[in-house]
Every structure is written in C-alpha cells, then in structure tokens.
Amino acid sequence: MDRVFVGSEAIAAGHLTRHELRRWYRPIYRGIYLRKDVTPTVRDRTVAAWLASGRTGVIAGVAASALHGAQWVDADVDIELVAPNTRSQSGLIARNETLAADEVTKVAGIRVTTPARTAYDLARHLPRGKAVARMDALGRATPFSTEDVLLLIKRHRGARGLRRLRVALPLVDFGAASPKESSLRLLLIDAGLPIPTTQIPVIERGYQPFAWLDLGWEKYRVSAEYDGDQHRTSRPQYVRDHRRQRKVENLGWINIRVINEDRPHDVVQRVTAALRSRGWRPQAPKPAAAPR
Incomplete structure (x- = not known):
C-alpha cells in the first residue's frame, strides 16, 4: 500500500493488521495513513483530506488550484x-459553505471546485497579495472568466470575504509566471504607476520573438523582470540572460532586473525614473467637486 488509505478499511479487508499499521504507516489525518518512508505530496494530502471527509467533501482553495494545474503549491x-460534516484538524480546513451543482467538477475522480469557484474562494479567504498570486497561477494553468466569478458574488450575497474579492479580482493577470512576478506587478501598481502589460514579446528580426518580458509598458519601452535563483546558480542560464539583456537594450528597452534582496522602495524608484526618462508623467489628482 504505497499511497494514502483509510486504516480501518485496510484492516477490515485483511490487507494489514493493527500492529503492521502502527509499525509501518503514519497518520496524515485522523484515520488516514501513508507509509512512513514516503514523503507526502500535496496530491497525497489532498486525497487524504477527501478520504477523511468520508469521500463526500469537495476540495477547495489552494489545493483545488493545484488539482487544476496551478504551480507554486507547497506540499x-x-x-x-467544503464538507459540512467534517471537523478541521491540523493541516486540514473544513468549511461549511454553500456549493451549487455547477460550482463542482471532478479531477482524477475527486470532487473539486470549478476554476471560477476556486478563484472566488481564494480571493475571499486570502490576503490580497497572496490571493492575486494564487489566482494568477490558477488562471495561467486553467483560464477562468472573471465574469463567472462576479456571477458567484451575485449568487452568494452576504458570503464572507466579498469585499476582499472585489478588491483582488480586477488585479488578476494570467501572464504572471510566478508569485514573485505577481508581487512585483502589485508593488508597481500600488506605487501609482500605470498598469503594466505582462509577457511582452520582443522581436529582433523577422516575426519570432526572442524574448518575452515579464511586465512593462510598450509605449515607453520600459520593462521590469524578476530574477529567480536560477539566474544566480546556473552559469549557462546567466550567460543566456546576459546576452538576452544586451539584445533587449539594443532595441531601445530599459529592462530593469529585480532580485529578492532589492528593497521595494528602491525598485519603485528605479522603475519610476525609467518611465519618467521616457516621457511618462503621473496624472494630477482630479479636483474635488465644488459643494452645491
């Protein structure tokens, strides 16, 4: 028995004795077991949660996004x-919420919230920054319609977290290739800079792009990109990135590279200075309407 299972069912079927269960297996959730020498994946723990609900629960939230193919989900x-008759426990959050039939689908035999309902839940239950990053990753893997999410707001009037949802949903961009890119985009938007475009193609000659910039402003030929650890730990990647950067700059782009150690204020200053050098100016606030 290499994957998760219900301990009482295995004993009843004669696959294991109680002694063998205690010796060779460990519980992930109450009554749900996995071999001690196996490190559980997010998939294992998702199946375990479903089994813990008596196979009646519907996987939601971040785990649902992972089932739909979203990346950046830790094990x-x-x-x-969503399982009204299941109690929460360490590592498992059971919610008693309303789900309509068209808000549930199946992935690999497990009932899971649809992409739109998953986005709806992510935005209601997570802080804005994390919610946007999770929805970006979900939409990149399995595109969903923001209109469908808005319809869920109308359907579930009075549900908790709708204010959070209304704030986060307009900020979603399926072009973000990582949570760090999502955070960088939000940092620049919050600083009052124009909303950037994501995944901008750069063409040197012919018709095929040689680079896709993380985010930027084509009008001003200014872009910003987040450099992950692979740029530091892999020499071949470093060389490719260096050559790519020179090509981008030769075509008139100011391409600002951002690393994890950069201070947010400094990043904003660098991008703002680049945009200003290309003619961008912040819009003056509209004057308040005169009292009548």
Missing part, C-alpha cells in the same frame, strides 16, 4: 475542503 499547504 505542506493546508488542504481546504
């Missing part, structure tokens, strides 16, 4: 599911 993330 130890809390598994959320």
Whole structure:
C-alpha cells in the first residue's frame, strides 16, 4: 500500500493488521495513513483530506488550484475542503459553505471546485497579495472568466470575504509566471504607476520573438523582470540572460532586473525614473467637486 488509505478499511479487508499499521504507516489525518518512508505530496494530502471527509467533501482553495494545474503549491499547504460534516484538524480546513451543482467538477475522480469557484474562494479567504498570486497561477494553468466569478458574488450575497474579492479580482493577470512576478506587478501598481502589460514579446528580426518580458509598458519601452535563483546558480542560464539583456537594450528597452534582496522602495524608484526618462508623467489628482 504505497499511497494514502483509510486504516480501518485496510484492516477490515485483511490487507494489514493493527500492529503492521502502527509499525509501518503514519497518520496524515485522523484515520488516514501513508507509509512512513514516503514523503507526502500535496496530491497525497489532498486525497487524504477527501478520504477523511468520508469521500463526500469537495476540495477547495489552494489545493483545488493545484488539482487544476496551478504551480507554486507547497506540499505542506493546508488542504481546504467544503464538507459540512467534517471537523478541521491540523493541516486540514473544513468549511461549511454553500456549493451549487455547477460550482463542482471532478479531477482524477475527486470532487473539486470549478476554476471560477476556486478563484472566488481564494480571493475571499486570502490576503490580497497572496490571493492575486494564487489566482494568477490558477488562471495561467486553467483560464477562468472573471465574469463567472462576479456571477458567484451575485449568487452568494452576504458570503464572507466579498469585499476582499472585489478588491483582488480586477488585479488578476494570467501572464504572471510566478508569485514573485505577481508581487512585483502589485508593488508597481500600488506605487501609482500605470498598469503594466505582462509577457511582452520582443522581436529582433523577422516575426519570432526572442524574448518575452515579464511586465512593462510598450509605449515607453520600459520593462521590469524578476530574477529567480536560477539566474544566480546556473552559469549557462546567466550567460543566456546576459546576452538576452544586451539584445533587449539594443532595441531601445530599459529592462530593469529585480532580485529578492532589492528593497521595494528602491525598485519603485528605479522603475519610476525609467518611465519618467521616457516621457511618462503621473496624472494630477482630479479636483474635488465644488459643494452645491
């Protein structure tokens, strides 16, 4: 028995004795087991949560986004599911919420919230920055319609977290290739800079792009990109990036590279200075209407 299973069912079927269960297996959730020498994946823990609900729960939230193909989901993330008769426990969050039939689908035999409902839940239950990054990743893997999410707001009037949802949803951009890119985009928007375009193609000659810039402003030929650890740990990647950067600059782009150690204020200053050098000016605030 290499994957998760219900301990009582395995004993009843004669696959294991109680002694063998205690010796060779460990519980992930109450009554749900996995071999001690196996490190559980997010998939294992998702299946375990579903089994813990008596196979009646619906996987939701971050775990649902992972089932739909979203990346950047750690193996130890809390598994959320909609299961009125299931109690929360360490690593498992059970919610008693209303789900319509068209808000549930199946992935690999497990009931899971649809992409639109998953986005709806992510935005209601997470802080804005994390919610946007999670929805970006979900939409990149399985595009969903923001209109469908807005319809869920109308359907579930009075649900908790709708204010959060209304703030986060307009900021979603499926072009973000990582949570760091999502955070960088939000940092620049919050600083009052124009909303950037994501995944901008750069063409040197012919018709095929040689680069896709993380985010930027084509009108001003200014872009910003987040450099992950692969740029530091891989020499071949470093060389490719250096050559790519020179090509981008030769075509008239100011391409600002951002690393994890950069201070947010400094990043904003660098991008603002680049935009100003290309003619961008912040819009003056509209004057308040005169009292009548």
